[in-house]
Amino acid sequence: MDRSGSTADRPEFFVLTGPLGTGKTTLLSEYLSFADTSDTGVLVNDAGEVNIDGAVIGSDHRNLALATLDGGCVCCSLGNDLQEGIDALLQARAERRLGPPRRIILETSGLAEPAPIIRYLRAIRQVEFDVRIVATFDASGPTVGESFLPHYASQLAAAQTIVLTKLDKISERQWARSAAEAQRFNPLAGQVVTDRAWERALAAFSRHGDRPFARAPQFSASAASPSRITVVFAQWHATASWEAISEWIENLAGFFGSRLLRLKGLVRPDGYLDPVLINGVGDAFSPPRRIRVLDDIRLGVMLIMRDVARDELFQPFGVENPPTVRIR
Known part of the structure; x- marks a missing residue:
């Protein structure tokens, strides 16, 4: 935002x-x-x-x-x-x-x-x-x-x-x-x-x-989400290009539509010195921007979704270098 x-x-x-x-x-x-x-x-x-x-x-x-x-x-x-x-x-x-x-x-x-x-x-x-x-x-x-x-x-x-x-x-x-x-x-x-x-x-x-x-938010692996809410973490390999990352996010947002409630995280595409902040609420995304952070910060994006089937989350969404997706 x-x-x-x-x-x-x-x-x-x-x-x-x-x-x-x-x-x-x-x-x-x-x-x-x-x-x-x-x-x-x-x-x-x-x-x-x-x-x-x-x-x-x-x-x-x-x-x-x-x-x-x-x-x-x-x-x-x-x-x-x-x-x-x-x-x-x-x-x-x-x-x-x-x-x-x-x-x-x-x-x-x-x-x-x-x-x-x-x-x-x-x-x-x-x-x-x-x-x-x-x-x-x-x-x-x-x-x-x-x-x-x-x-x-x-x-x-x-x-x-x-x-x-x-x-x-x-x-x-x-x-x-x-x-x-x-x-x-x-x-x-x-x-x-x-x-x-x-x-x-x-x-x-x-x-x-x-x-x-x-x-501050306290993450708990034991806290199961409500039955219709799924929290997902997506993480790219260091060789992933900005084009592959942005295309995957755009295709995912288009596929899930209103079922994608929130997406936020940092990615460092291949060739980028600083990570890029990606932030979206529903289908309203802020322009991506580079930010300076500590070197040990965790890279990846977290997605909050509703009414999704498990097998829907592991699709490549049309890109050759999709992220690794984990359900929290």
Whole structure:
């Protein structure tokens, strides 16, 4: 999702997503209450005809630069709604003689899938954003089952950060079980696991790499994925060319379509001094970019997929030098 070039000076665009009833509005309200939001703008989307969440937040934070997207679920009816919402935020801040926001938070409806939103953000005319996806996960809910798919799985798989909510409703001994359950959907995401509202809110919306209360992802070979979710690791031989790697990824994405929820990793094609970052949410891929990393970093890409048969994953997808594929 990051575009090529430095992201240090870009404004942040947080996409706050998560299943219905998992505490997105509560998390956002906590952040607006505890953080310095003088440089923050908020967009609120609700799938219904009345944007209740937007009304609640607007009532509680009257000095906030706020715009509501009332055209239905933002991923299904984007049109010009997102552009117009950003225009409204910029105009509101200009009227108050404030500079452009350094941070915009979009609270999506519980039905929204992140990929169309990420794809549309690239067309925003004013500015390029450092995009982050934050997903809420109800730790007090029942064990994740068939009802979580497909869009709930897409939300969790797309996230860089998963925030466990409603931890106050369960014992601390159950926290680890809930965290492991969320990790099964997305082993790439960091997690925020605390029942202190201010800690949770600040960690959820802090700048990348500066989340003092967030946990790094903990990979566990014993944590089996939900029955319809498959986590795969693909690794290329050192002689693989960029053409072979990119063609395999493109063909795989075309074959699996919406069943590919997330793809992220580093590859070092033959002849390249630095590895290349590949990052995709659904069918929305960022431009590949070279980055400097430590020599001992593990190369390869991790894929989070749903409803795939085992034999589908081991196809060469039209290339002569396919990667070695392992199911986690």
